Amino acid sequence: MNPFAHLEEEIQSWKDAGMYRQLTEIESEQGARVVIRGKEAIQLSSNNYLGLTTHPRLRKAAIEAVEKFGAGTGSVRTIAGTFSLHEEFERKLAEFKHTEAALVFQSGFTANVGVVATILSAEDVVISDELNHASIIDGIRLTKAGRRIYKHVDMEDLEKALQETQSARMRLIVTDGVFSMDGNIAPLPQIVELAEKYNAIVMVDDAHASGVLGRNGRGTVDHFDLNGRVHIQIGTLSKAIGVLGGYVAGPKVLREYLIQRARPFLFSTSHPPAVTAACLEAVNVLLEEPEIMERLWDNARFFKEGLSRLGFNTGHSETPVTPVIIGDDALTMKFSDALFEEGVYAQGIAFPTVQKGKARVRTIVTASQTKEDLQQALAAFEKVGKELGVIS
Numbered sequence: 001m002n003p004f005a006h007l008e009e010e011i012q013s014w015k016d017a018g019m020y021r022q023l024t025e026i027e028s029e030q031g032a033r034v035v036i037r038g039k040e041a042i043q044l045s046s047n048n049y050l051g052l053t054t055h056p057r058l059r060k061a062a063i064e065a066v067e068k069f070g071a072g073t074g075s076v077r078t079i080a081g082t083f084s085l086h087e088e089f090e091r092k093l094a095e096f097k098h099t100e101a102a103l104v105f106q107s108g109f110t111a112n113v114g115v116v117a118t119i120l121s122a123e124d125v126v127i128s129d130e131l132n133h134a135s136i137i138d139g140i141r142l143t144k145a146g147r148r149i150y151k152h153v154d155m156e157d158l159e160k161a162l163q164e165t166q167s168a169r170m171r172l173i174v175t176d177g178v179f180s181m182d183g184n185i186a187p188l189p190q191i192v193e194l195a196e197k198y199n200a201i202v203m204v205d206d207a208h209a210s211g212v213l214g215r216n217g218r219g220t221v222d223h224f225d226l227n228g229r230v231h232i233q234i235g236t237l238s239k240a241i242g243v244l245g246g247y248v249a250g251p252k253v254l255r256e257y258l259i260q261r262a263r264p265f266l267f268s269t270s271h272p273p274a275v276t277a278a279c280l281e282a283v284n285v286l287l288e289e290p291e292i293m294e295r296l297w298d299n300a301r302f303f304k305e306g307l308s309r310l311g312f313n314t315g316h317s318e319t320p321v322t323p324v325i326i327g328d329d330a331l332t333m334k335f336s337d338a339l340f341e342e343g344v345y346a347q348g349i350a351f352p353t354v355q356k357g358k359a360r361v362r363t364i365v366t367a368s369q370t371k372e373d374l375q376q377a378l379a380a381f382e383k384v385g386k387e388l389g390v391i392s
């Protein structure tokens with residue numbers, strides 16, 4: 001008897017429906033170009049917005065930390081795994097984000113799950129945008145709080161949710177700062193106004209805005225000049241920061257509470273010294289080398305304009321996350337494969353990650369790419385787009 005027959009059957013059904021994901025092996029460093037199956041391709045699928053994964057200052061900081069402290073920490077933070085480096089980095093993050101305190105989690109995913117699942121109880125209600133990240137959804141699944149999902153960036157629906165939940169002890173409105181599939185920015189000023197009107201609190205997941213939006217990459221709150229009016233900011237250290245991890249920035253009491261109660265924080269070992277040291281150096285780079293962020297935006301504008309000029313549908317993107325919306329799942333995957341043959345790595349994204357009929361090749365240019373790289377990528381999009389009848 002095969003105890004996994006049902007799993008095999010399900011896998012086969014995904015394959016039949018064209019919904020089976022292959023893992024792509026990167027055989028080089030995560031740079032402007034990467035090597036995949038021995039072939040060099042322009043990398044348009046990473047979240048390495050600023051190219052910091054390979055920045056010499058981060059490499060050096062990581063190596064020095066390994067030499068000084070070793071490879072791992074040997075414990076969770078609350079037992080023997082808090083190094084001076086962790087605390088130094090969290091003080092630095094709080095100062096950078098203009099908040100009282102910050103606390104690092106192993107990933108952005110666990111930061112979202114940890115915060116949402118920990119601070120809410122049955123007397124509370126969480127009010128969440130329907131397109132929020134999976135980690136927010138999983139955090140919500142773990143709480144006993146009431147829940148209300150509002151239509152994507154629909155402020156009327158958000159207000160309705162706030163009116164309907166007035167008896168709750170605390171209402172937590174949660175939104176992504178930048179939505180990862182479309183690259184649109186949440187209407188944070190309106191969300192904050194509604195929150196203030198109805199006495200709710202606001203949490204922003206700035207995974208795709210950390211290092212991308214706001215002064216020196218401080219995120220969506222700073223971008224909209226809302227410092228002090230958003231209660232909880234989640235950031236990731238895995239994307240523009242170039243390393244790994246997530247953090248929550250907010251009031252001291254939040255940090256204190258999470259240290260006592262957040263299960264991903266309490267029950268999982270702390271970041272290795274190399275990770276923390278590289279993240280700390282990345283924040284220094286954001287502060288001292290703002291030209292990297294300018295290069296990112298310059299590249300993003302150039303590439304987005306090029307795609308539009310060719311006649312592609314790039315949706316409502318306002319950030320470097322630029323979808324090329326194709327619609328049909330199979331055609332999108334074919335498009336992505338053909339791009340690779342032309343030396344461009346841009347992953348196709350289909351249902352269930354995005355709605356049926358909204359399949360897309362999602363592109364994210366980085367600060368590391370040259371205009372020649374981007375010209376070459378645009379030429380590949382033009383060739384494949386015409387061959388497959390996506391543009392005329």
Ligand code: PMP
Pocket residue numbers: 107108109110112133135176180205207208236237238239244245246
């Ligand atoms: N939030 C959003 C909006 C994300 O896109 C991601 C990463 N896919 C995360 C959270 C999780 O971040 P991390 O990769 O650091 O776990």
